[in-house]
Amino acid sequence: MSVLNKLDKLENFQKFLEENANALVVLFFAANWSDESKLMNNVLQELSKDERNKNVLRVLEVEAEDFEEISIKYGIEAVPTFVLIKNKQVVSKLSGADPAELRKRISQGLQTSTSSTAQKPEDLNDRLKRLVNQAPVVLFMKGTPQEPRCGFSRTTIEILKNNNVTFSYFDILSDNEVREGLKKYSNWPTYPQLYIKGDLIGGLDILKELVASGEFQSMIPSKDDSLNEKLRKIINTSKVMLFMKGRKDEPKCGFSRQIIEILNETGAKYESFDILTDDEVRQGLKEYSNWPTFPQLYVDGELVGGLDIVKELKQSGELETTLKGNQ
Numbered sequence: 001m002s003v004l005n006k007l008d009k010l011e012n013f014q015k016f017l018e019e020n021a022n023a024l025v026v027l028f029f030a031a032n033w034s035d036e037s038k039l040m041n042n043v044l045q046e047l048s049k050d051e052r053n054k055n056v057l058r059v060l061e062v063e064a065e066d067f068e069e070i071s072i073k074y075g076i077e078a079v080p081t082f083v084l085i086k087n088k089q090v091v092s093k094l095s096g097a098d099p100a101e102l103r104k105r106i107s108q109g110l111q112t113s114t115s116s117t118a119q120k121p122e123d124l125n126d127r128l129k130r131l132v133n134q135a136p137v138v139l140f141m142k143g144t145p146q147e148p149r150c151g152f153s154r155t156t157i158e159i160l161k162n163n164n165v166t167f168s169y170f171d172i173l174s175d176n177e178v179r180e181g182l183k184k185y186s187n188w189p190t191y192p193q194l195y196i197k198g199d200l201i202g203g204l205d206i207l208k209e210l211v212a213s214g215e216f217q218s219m220i221p222s223k224d225d226s227l228n229e230k231l232r233k234i235i236n237t238s239k240v241m242l243f244m245k246g247r248k249d250e251p252k253c254g255f256s257r258q259i260i261e262i263l264n265e266t267g268a269k270y271e272s273f274d275i276l277t278d279d280e281v282r283q284g285l286k287e288y289s290n291w292p293t294f295p296q297l298y299v300d301g302e303l304v305g306g307l308d309i310v311k312e313l314k315q316s317g318e319l320e321t322t323l324k325g326n327q
Contacts, residue, residue: 006061011146020058024109027083029064029076036097037080043099072135072168078277084109128185133198135168136221141192142173152204156192227284236301238271244295248272255307259295268323300325
């Protein structure tokens with residue numbers, strides 16, 4: 001029988017965080033079709049059963065595809081991913097099935113003093129910058145979209161929904177540091193505050209004016225824009241990036257296995273993304289690069305090609321130079 005908590009309703013998410021504010025909270029973003037998620041579920045079960053962790057560790061399993069708002073808020077791009085939260089702040093984030101590293105991160109989180117420390121202004125600014133850029137459209141509001149806690153926030157939510165806007169949100173009542181810091185960061189003294197692509201649009205009155213003038217619709221990033229931004233971010237995770245079936249230490253098709261062997265022979269540093277863990281990336285990347293098959297290899301954000309191209313580059317002696325890119 002599972003000892004992990006599993007999120008059943010969106011409105012229960014914030015409640016879980018508030019009720020366990022004094023513990024180390026592990027948000028476990030998973031998918032029921034993912035074998036790696038099942039593996040890591042067993043690891044977390046084991047850690048949760050440990051009597052030493054009974055009162056200091058709380059795990060919440062979140063079905064990533066069912067709770068898109070939460071996944072966007074925490075920048076989830078693959079499953080499994082683990083977000084560790086302490087004192088209402090993200091202290092660590094880990095993607096992939098790595099039991100040893102997860103145990104290490106949790107152990108470090110549990111050993112850290114629970115007493116809060118004053119944050120340097122530049123650290124707060126870095127955090128605010130990350131928050132306003134967590135999604136193409138971000139709303140800082142009082143409460144949640146399901147339970148807004150002021151009339152201005154409620155009206156803003158209605159306008160966004162009426163205009164079919166996909167957005168992330170942050171409840172400023174849950175974090176006074178963000179609430180006060182954002183006023184100075186954006187030189188805007190009231191809430192709600194709406195950001196598009198990291199730039200402040202304004203509050204409710206500005207939003208109403210933009211909708212009335214017909215300008216707002218042209219400002220909303222399309223779904224394709226949002227996906228392309230996500231793809232660009234993943235592609236540029238590493239100078240050399242390989243999209244494949246499986247991971248570089250565990251390829252799940254013959255083509256991926258062959259390209260891994262070739263890349264390993266060069267000694268080049270590279271990262272990989274398992275397209276089996278994210279169908280949106282898998283399908284979107286085909287159109288983004290106009291390349292219908294996998295694996296796909298990128299250097300400096302540009303598509304090199306698939307296995308056949310890499311083989312040709314190896315045979316011609318150009319592969320190592322290609323992998324060095326612009327340096």
